[in-house]
Amino acid sequence: MHRLLIVIAALGSAALLLGALGFQYIGDMPPCKLCYWQRYPHAAAVGIGVLALIIPGAVLPYLGALAALSTAGVGAYHTGVERGWWEGPSTCTSGPVGGLSPDQLMEQIMAAPLVRCDEVPWELFSLSMASWNAIASLGLALVWIAAANHARKQG
Template sequence: MQRRVQLLALGGSLGLLLGALAFQYIGGMAPCALCIWQRWPHVVALLGVGTLVWPNPVLALVGAAGAATSGAIGVYHTGVERSWWEGPSSCTAGGDLSGMSAQELLDQIMAAPVVRCDEVPWDMLGLSMASWNALLSFGIAALWLASLRLRS
Protein backbone atom coordinates (compact mmCIF):
# COMPACT_ATOMS: atom_id res chain seq x y z
CA MET A 1 0.00 0.00 0.00
CA GLN A 2 2.85 2.39 0.83
CA ARG A 3 4.33 1.92 -2.63
CA ARG A 4 1.01 2.64 -4.32
CA VAL A 5 0.60 5.89 -2.44
CA GLN A 6 4.17 6.90 -3.28
CA LEU A 7 3.61 6.06 -6.94
CA LEU A 8 0.45 8.17 -6.88
CA ALA A 9 2.39 11.09 -5.36
CA LEU A 10 5.16 10.73 -7.94
CA GLY A 11 2.60 10.52 -10.72
CA GLY A 12 0.94 13.66 -9.41
CA SER A 13 4.14 15.72 -9.53
CA LEU A 14 5.05 14.29 -12.92
CA GLY A 15 1.54 14.97 -14.20
CA LEU A 16 1.62 18.59 -13.05
CA LEU A 17 5.00 19.11 -14.71
CA LEU A 18 3.89 17.49 -17.95
CA GLY A 19 0.65 19.45 -17.89
CA ALA A 20 2.53 22.73 -17.48
CA LEU A 21 4.85 21.80 -20.34
CA ALA A 22 1.88 20.84 -22.51
CA PHE A 23 0.21 24.20 -21.90
CA GLN A 24 3.51 25.86 -22.82
CA TYR A 25 4.65 23.86 -25.84
CA ILE A 26 1.39 22.48 -27.24
CA GLY A 27 -1.02 25.18 -26.11
CA GLY A 28 1.36 28.04 -26.82
CA MET A 29 0.93 29.63 -23.38
CA ALA A 30 4.28 31.04 -22.32
CA PRO A 31 4.80 30.81 -18.55
CA CYS A 32 5.44 33.80 -16.33
CA ALA A 33 8.27 33.85 -13.79
CA LEU A 34 6.04 32.59 -10.95
CA CYS A 35 4.83 29.73 -13.14
CA ILE A 36 8.42 28.64 -13.63
CA TRP A 37 9.07 28.94 -9.88
CA GLN A 38 6.19 26.51 -9.26
CA ARG A 39 7.74 23.86 -11.50
CA TRP A 40 11.13 23.44 -9.82
CA PRO A 41 9.83 22.12 -6.48
CA HIS A 42 8.04 19.34 -8.39
CA VAL A 43 11.37 18.38 -9.93
CA VAL A 44 12.66 18.11 -6.36
CA ALA A 45 9.57 16.09 -5.38
CA LEU A 46 10.41 13.61 -8.12
CA LEU A 47 13.58 12.77 -6.17
CA GLY A 48 11.15 10.81 -4.02
CA VAL A 49 11.32 8.12 -6.72
CA GLY A 50 14.29 6.85 -4.75
CA THR A 51 11.89 5.53 -2.11
CA LEU A 52 10.82 2.85 -4.58
CA VAL A 53 14.37 1.51 -4.73
CA TRP A 54 15.66 2.49 -1.30
CA PRO A 55 12.81 2.82 1.21
CA ASN A 56 13.88 5.80 3.25
CA PRO A 57 11.57 8.23 5.04
CA VAL A 58 13.91 11.12 4.24
CA LEU A 59 13.20 10.73 0.51
CA ALA A 60 9.47 10.75 1.17
CA LEU A 61 9.92 13.92 3.21
CA VAL A 62 11.85 15.47 0.31
CA GLY A 63 8.92 14.62 -1.96
CA ALA A 64 6.46 16.14 0.50
CA ALA A 65 8.57 19.28 0.95
CA GLY A 66 8.92 19.75 -2.81
CA ALA A 67 5.20 19.41 -3.44
CA ALA A 68 4.31 21.66 -0.48
CA THR A 69 6.76 24.32 -1.65
CA SER A 70 5.17 24.34 -5.09
CA GLY A 71 1.77 24.65 -3.41
CA ALA A 72 2.95 27.61 -1.34
CA ILE A 73 4.29 29.36 -4.45
CA GLY A 74 0.94 28.63 -6.11
CA VAL A 75 -0.89 30.35 -3.24
CA TYR A 76 1.45 33.34 -3.56
CA HIS A 77 0.90 33.43 -7.34
CA THR A 78 -2.88 33.22 -6.86
CA GLY A 79 -2.70 36.22 -4.53
CA VAL A 80 -0.75 38.16 -7.15
CA GLU A 81 -3.30 37.26 -9.82
CA ARG A 82 -6.21 38.36 -7.63
CA SER A 83 -4.43 41.57 -6.51
CA TRP A 84 -4.38 40.48 -2.86
CA TRP A 85 -0.72 41.51 -2.77
CA GLU A 86 1.96 42.68 -5.13
CA GLY A 87 4.14 40.24 -6.98
CA PRO A 88 7.72 40.60 -8.09
CA SER A 89 8.27 43.87 -9.91
CA SER A 90 9.85 41.89 -12.75
CA CYS A 91 6.54 40.36 -13.81
CA THR A 92 3.65 42.56 -12.70
CA ALA A 93 2.09 45.73 -14.00
CA GLY A 94 2.09 49.06 -12.31
CA GLY A 95 4.72 50.83 -10.34
CA ASP A 96 5.64 54.47 -10.03
CA LEU A 97 6.59 55.95 -13.38
CA SER A 98 6.85 59.55 -12.22
CA GLY A 99 10.24 61.11 -12.56
CA MET A 100 11.27 58.76 -15.37
CA SER A 101 12.58 60.16 -18.60
CA ALA A 102 11.17 58.95 -21.89
CA GLN A 103 14.35 56.95 -22.48
CA GLU A 104 14.17 55.32 -19.02
CA LEU A 105 10.54 54.45 -19.62
CA LEU A 106 11.36 52.97 -23.02
CA ASP A 107 14.24 50.98 -21.51
CA GLN A 108 11.92 49.62 -18.82
CA ILE A 109 9.29 48.67 -21.39
CA MET A 110 11.85 46.94 -23.60
CA ALA A 111 13.28 45.01 -20.64
CA ALA A 112 9.86 43.95 -19.33
CA PRO A 113 8.87 40.31 -19.66
CA VAL A 114 6.27 39.38 -22.22
CA VAL A 115 4.18 37.35 -19.78
CA ARG A 116 2.80 39.04 -16.68
CA CYS A 117 2.32 37.21 -13.38
CA ASP A 118 -0.71 39.25 -12.37
CA GLU A 119 -2.95 38.13 -15.24
CA VAL A 120 -4.86 34.87 -15.47
CA PRO A 121 -4.37 33.41 -18.95
CA TRP A 122 -6.51 30.30 -18.29
CA ASP A 123 -8.94 29.16 -15.64
CA MET A 124 -11.26 26.26 -14.94
CA LEU A 125 -14.19 26.43 -12.53
CA GLY A 126 -13.04 29.91 -11.52
CA LEU A 127 -9.56 28.78 -10.49
CA SER A 128 -6.38 29.72 -12.33
CA MET A 129 -3.56 27.32 -13.12
CA ALA A 130 -1.70 28.69 -10.10
CA SER A 131 -4.69 27.92 -7.86
CA TRP A 132 -5.05 24.41 -9.26
CA ASN A 133 -1.34 23.82 -8.79
CA ALA A 134 -1.61 24.91 -5.16
CA LEU A 135 -4.52 22.58 -4.41
CA LEU A 136 -3.05 19.59 -6.21
CA SER A 137 0.44 20.16 -4.83
CA PHE A 138 -0.82 20.21 -1.24
CA GLY A 139 -2.71 16.98 -2.01
CA ILE A 140 0.50 15.42 -3.33
CA ALA A 141 2.37 16.52 -0.21
CA ALA A 142 -0.35 14.88 1.90
CA LEU A 143 0.09 11.65 -0.07
CA TRP A 144 3.84 11.66 0.64
CA LEU A 145 3.19 12.19 4.34
CA ALA A 146 0.49 9.50 4.37
CA SER A 147 2.94 7.07 2.78
CA LEU A 148 5.19 7.44 5.82
CA ARG A 149 2.45 5.98 8.01
CA LEU A 150 1.74 3.02 5.77
CA ARG A 151 3.60 -0.26 5.61
CA SER A 152 4.37 -1.98 2.33
Protein backbone atom coordinates (compact mmCIF):
# COMPACT_ATOMS: atom_id res chain seq x y z
CA MET A 1 0.00 0.00 0.00
CA HIS A 2 2.79 2.43 0.84
CA ARG A 3 4.32 1.95 -2.63
CA LEU A 4 1.01 2.95 -4.23
CA LEU A 5 0.86 6.06 -2.04
CA ILE A 6 4.42 6.97 -3.02
CA VAL A 7 3.54 6.61 -6.71
CA ILE A 8 0.41 8.75 -6.26
CA ALA A 9 2.34 11.48 -4.42
CA ALA A 10 5.25 11.55 -6.87
CA LEU A 11 2.96 11.51 -9.90
CA GLY A 12 0.91 14.29 -8.32
CA SER A 13 3.99 16.49 -8.11
CA ALA A 14 4.95 15.51 -11.65
CA ALA A 15 1.46 16.45 -12.87
CA LEU A 16 1.59 19.84 -11.14
CA LEU A 17 5.04 20.48 -12.58
CA LEU A 18 3.91 19.49 -16.07
CA GLY A 19 0.85 21.70 -15.68
CA ALA A 20 3.05 24.66 -14.80
CA LEU A 21 5.24 23.97 -17.82
CA GLY A 22 2.11 23.72 -19.98
CA PHE A 23 0.92 27.13 -18.81
CA GLN A 24 4.39 28.49 -19.55
CA TYR A 25 5.03 26.99 -22.97
CA ILE A 26 1.57 26.24 -24.37
CA GLY A 27 -0.39 28.99 -22.62
CA ASP A 28 2.38 31.55 -23.14
CA MET A 29 2.39 32.57 -19.45
CA PRO A 30 5.99 33.12 -18.38
CA PRO A 31 6.57 32.35 -14.69
CA CYS A 32 7.62 34.87 -12.09
CA LYS A 33 10.33 34.30 -9.51
CA LEU A 34 7.89 32.82 -6.97
CA CYS A 35 6.46 30.51 -9.63
CA TYR A 36 9.93 29.07 -10.18
CA TRP A 37 10.39 28.65 -6.42
CA GLN A 38 7.23 26.52 -6.34
CA ARG A 39 8.57 24.18 -9.03
CA TYR A 40 11.81 23.10 -7.34
CA PRO A 41 10.19 21.15 -4.46
CA HIS A 42 7.93 19.34 -6.95
CA ALA A 43 10.98 18.24 -8.92
CA ALA A 44 12.60 17.10 -5.66
CA ALA A 45 9.43 15.19 -4.70
CA VAL A 46 9.48 13.30 -8.00
CA GLY A 47 13.11 12.30 -7.41
CA ILE A 48 12.36 11.36 -3.81
CA GLY A 49 9.47 9.22 -5.05
CA VAL A 50 11.74 7.28 -7.38
CA LEU A 51 14.25 6.72 -4.58
CA ALA A 52 11.50 5.77 -2.10
CA LEU A 53 10.38 2.99 -4.44
CA ILE A 54 13.91 1.57 -4.39
CA ILE A 55 14.97 2.25 -0.79
CA PRO A 56 12.56 1.00 1.90
CA GLY A 57 11.69 2.95 5.02
CA ALA A 58 9.82 6.01 6.16
CA VAL A 59 12.60 8.60 5.85
CA LEU A 60 12.19 9.27 2.13
CA PRO A 61 8.39 9.57 2.28
CA TYR A 62 8.81 12.08 5.11
CA LEU A 63 11.24 14.01 2.88
CA GLY A 64 8.61 13.88 0.14
CA ALA A 65 6.12 15.38 2.60
CA LEU A 66 8.62 18.10 3.44
CA ALA A 67 9.04 18.91 -0.27
CA ALA A 68 5.25 19.08 -0.73
CA LEU A 69 4.89 21.28 2.35
CA SER A 70 7.68 23.53 1.05
CA THR A 71 5.95 24.19 -2.25
CA ALA A 72 2.62 24.62 -0.44
CA GLY A 73 4.26 27.25 1.76
CA VAL A 74 5.69 29.13 -1.20
CA GLY A 75 2.32 28.87 -2.94
CA ALA A 76 0.57 30.33 0.11
CA TYR A 77 3.17 33.10 0.32
CA HIS A 78 2.72 33.82 -3.40
CA THR A 79 -1.05 33.94 -2.92
CA GLY A 80 -0.56 36.58 -0.23
CA VAL A 81 1.62 38.61 -2.58
CA GLU A 82 -1.00 38.36 -5.33
CA ARG A 83 -3.77 39.47 -2.98
CA GLY A 84 -1.71 42.36 -1.60
CA TRP A 85 -1.55 40.93 1.93
CA TRP A 86 2.24 41.46 1.98
CA GLU A 87 5.05 42.44 -0.37
CA GLY A 88 6.88 39.96 -2.53
CA PRO A 89 10.57 39.78 -3.32
CA SER A 90 12.03 43.05 -4.53
CA THR A 91 14.84 41.47 -6.52
CA CYS A 92 14.89 39.63 -9.82
CA THR A 93 17.27 37.07 -11.19
CA SER A 94 19.01 37.19 -14.53
CA GLY A 95 21.31 35.05 -16.58
CA PRO A 96 24.90 35.83 -17.54
CA VAL A 97 25.35 38.78 -19.88
CA GLY A 98 28.96 38.21 -20.93
CA GLY A 99 29.85 38.72 -24.56
CA LEU A 100 27.02 41.14 -25.31
CA SER A 101 27.50 44.67 -26.50
CA PRO A 102 25.58 47.39 -24.66
CA ASP A 103 23.14 47.61 -27.59
CA GLN A 104 22.60 43.83 -27.61
CA LEU A 105 22.11 43.83 -23.85
CA MET A 106 19.53 46.62 -24.07
CA GLU A 107 17.73 44.78 -26.87
CA GLN A 108 17.65 41.61 -24.76
CA ILE A 109 16.30 43.52 -21.74
CA MET A 110 13.61 45.22 -23.81
CA ALA A 111 12.52 41.92 -25.40
CA ALA A 112 12.23 40.07 -22.08
CA PRO A 113 8.70 39.71 -20.72
CA LEU A 114 7.97 41.58 -17.50
CA VAL A 115 6.48 39.07 -15.09
CA ARG A 116 5.29 40.42 -11.76
CA CYS A 117 4.64 38.23 -8.74
CA ASP A 118 1.70 40.36 -7.63
CA GLU A 119 -0.37 39.91 -10.79
CA VAL A 120 -2.61 36.89 -11.42
CA PRO A 121 -2.39 35.71 -15.05
CA TRP A 122 -4.96 32.89 -14.59
CA GLU A 123 -7.50 31.85 -12.00
CA LEU A 124 -10.24 29.29 -11.47
CA PHE A 125 -13.04 29.83 -8.94
CA SER A 126 -11.25 33.00 -7.78
CA LEU A 127 -8.08 31.06 -6.93
CA SER A 128 -4.79 31.63 -8.73
CA MET A 129 -2.33 28.98 -9.85
CA ALA A 130 -0.32 29.66 -6.69
CA SER A 131 -3.40 29.06 -4.55
CA TRP A 132 -4.25 25.84 -6.36
CA ASN A 133 -0.65 24.70 -6.01
CA ALA A 134 -0.78 25.32 -2.25
CA ILE A 135 -4.02 23.35 -1.88
CA ALA A 136 -2.92 20.44 -4.07
CA SER A 137 0.49 20.31 -2.42
CA LEU A 138 -1.07 20.11 1.04
CA GLY A 139 -3.04 17.12 -0.22
CA LEU A 140 0.14 15.56 -1.60
CA ALA A 141 1.87 16.11 1.75
CA LEU A 142 -0.90 14.10 3.41
CA VAL A 143 -0.39 11.29 0.90
CA TRP A 144 3.37 11.32 1.60
CA ILE A 145 2.72 11.18 5.36
CA ALA A 146 0.31 8.27 4.88
CA ALA A 147 3.01 6.47 2.86
CA ALA A 148 5.56 7.10 5.62
CA ASN A 149 3.16 5.81 8.28
CA HIS A 150 2.51 2.63 6.25
CA ALA A 151 6.26 2.13 5.82
CA ARG A 152 6.83 2.51 9.58
CA LYS A 153 4.13 -0.08 10.35
CA GLN A 154 5.72 -2.52 7.90
CA GLY A 155 9.24 -2.00 9.24
